[in-house]
Amino acid sequence: MNTNIITCPNCNTQFEPTAALEQSIKESMRKEFNGRWEEEVKKREEQYKQREILLLQQKQEAEKVAHNRTLELQRDFELQRKKIEEDAHRQAAVTTQADFEHKLKLLEETNKANADKLKEARDREMDFLKKMEALQAREAELEVATQRKLMEERTRLSEQIRKEEDEKSKVRDADHQMRLKELEKQLDDQRKLAEEMRRKAEQGSMQLQGEVQELALEALLKHTFPFDIISEVGKGVKGADCIQTVRNNYGQECGKIIYESKRTKDFSPEWIEKLKADSRMLGADVAVIVTQAMPKDMPNFGQKDGVWICNFTEAKALIHVLRDLVVQVHSAHTSHDNKGDKMALLYNYLISAEFAGQWDAIREAFMSMKMSLIKERDQMERIWKSREKQLEKVLLSATHIRGSIDGIAGMESIDLNLLPEDRYTLD
Numbered sequence: 001m002n003t004n005i006i007t008c009p010n011c012n013t014q015f016e017p018t019a020a021l022e023q024s025i026k027e028s029m030r031k032e033f034n035g036r037w038e039e040e041v042k043k044r045e046e047q048y049k050q051r052e053i054l055l056l057q058q059k060q061e062a063e064k065v066a067h068n069r070t071l072e073l074q075r076d077f078e079l080q081r082k083k084i085e086e087d088a089h090r091q092a093a094v095t096t097q098a099d100f101e102h103k104l105k106l107l108e109e110t111n112k113a114n115a116d117k118l119k120e121a122r123d124r125e126m127d128f129l130k131k132m133e134a135l136q137a138r139e140a141e142l143e144v145a146t147q148r149k150l151m152e153e154r155t156r157l158s159e160q161i162r163k164e165e166d167e168k169s170k171v172r173d174a175d176h177q178m179r180l181k182e183l184e185k186q187l188d189d190q191r192k193l194a195e196e197m198r199r200k201a202e203q204g205s206m207q208l209q210g211e212v213q214e215l216a217l218e219a220l221l222k223h224t225f226p227f228d229i230i231s232e233v234g235k236g237v238k239g240a241d242c243i244q245t246v247r248n249n250y251g252q253e254c255g256k257i258i259y260e261s262k263r264t265k266d267f268s269p270e271w272i273e274k275l276k277a278d279s280r281m282l283g284a285d286v287a288v289i290v291t292q293a294m295p296k297d298m299p300n301f302g303q304k305d306g307v308w309i310c311n312f313t314e315a316k317a318l319i320h321v322l323r324d325l326v327v328q329v330h331s332a333h334t335s336h337d338n339k340g341d342k343m344a345l346l347y348n349y350l351i352s353a354e355f356a357g358q359w360d361a362i363r364e365a366f367m368s369m370k371m372s373l374i375k376e377r378d379q380m381e382r383i384w385k386s387r388e389k390q391l392e393k394v395l396l397s398a399t400h401i402r403g404s405i406d407g408i409a410g411m412e413s414i415d416l417n418l419l420p421e422d423r424y425t426l427d
Contacts, residue, residue, distance in 0.1 A: 214261040246326045254330035255285035262291040
């Protein structure tokens, strides 16, 4: 069957349309369809708008009903609250009135009992005052009688003591005179003995006096400088009285100091020349004269013609200074001696296996100590961190308990603060 044949609806005539007719029919059908579609769309849009307006009106009515219901509930709540408050006030007023009447009754009974006790206390006080007055009068009478007896006894004792003192005074005067004579005789004997001893002491040997100071100087040097060599010069031997060989901290001899000890009333300039000659003969670096009598132009210690002069009290300080100078001069000379050889020895030592081994041992010990310290620090930090977590758990549990008690009884009833000022976090 040919689908392109069209039948006329009026006369039932069938004919085959051409391409132009076909296009025209299609165009008219398209317009008709588009027109119906637009009408349908407009109709549907109009229905949607009406439905939206209806829904909006329903929503507004629902909100209005809900608002009215809320207002009614609020009014009912206010009425119930006012009613409860009025009942509570009424009940409190009744309870307060009853308590007030009960307390008033108790106060009246207490006041009555206190009034009775006060009256009884006043009566007792009156009796006590009467007894005190009688007792004071009795004490006054006893005091007068006692004072009278004491005056009489004091007078009698004074007379007896005066007589005894007079007798003792006479005996003491006699004993005092005898003892005074004995003391005068003893004093006179002691004076004569002291004069004899002073005369013998002045006539003593000048050599003995000098030996005493010489021995004291040697003892001072040995005690102050135990590592130095203190040589004693015998009697009759030509030279100084004492020689000190100075040593440094390594036991090396640094030089010599010679001493001449003098204990006379006058200073002799010949001592200086003699000690200088002894110094040249012994090869000493420093010469010192320890004398009791200083030169007239030297009130204190000092150097004169190349020789140091001081008294015994100044010797210790001066020797310290001179000894340090000798050690320093020796160190300066030693540092310049064989300087090139020492540098070579030092270089050889620095590049030797001995120095490398010793330095490796120092490095290993240092690294071992450092690693041990790092391990200890890490361990302590782990322990501190663990304890910090435990403390945080404790504080958190305490905070929960504190919140529960606060909700039940209020924090004013009990203090549960583990940290001051409510600090519940660790710094």
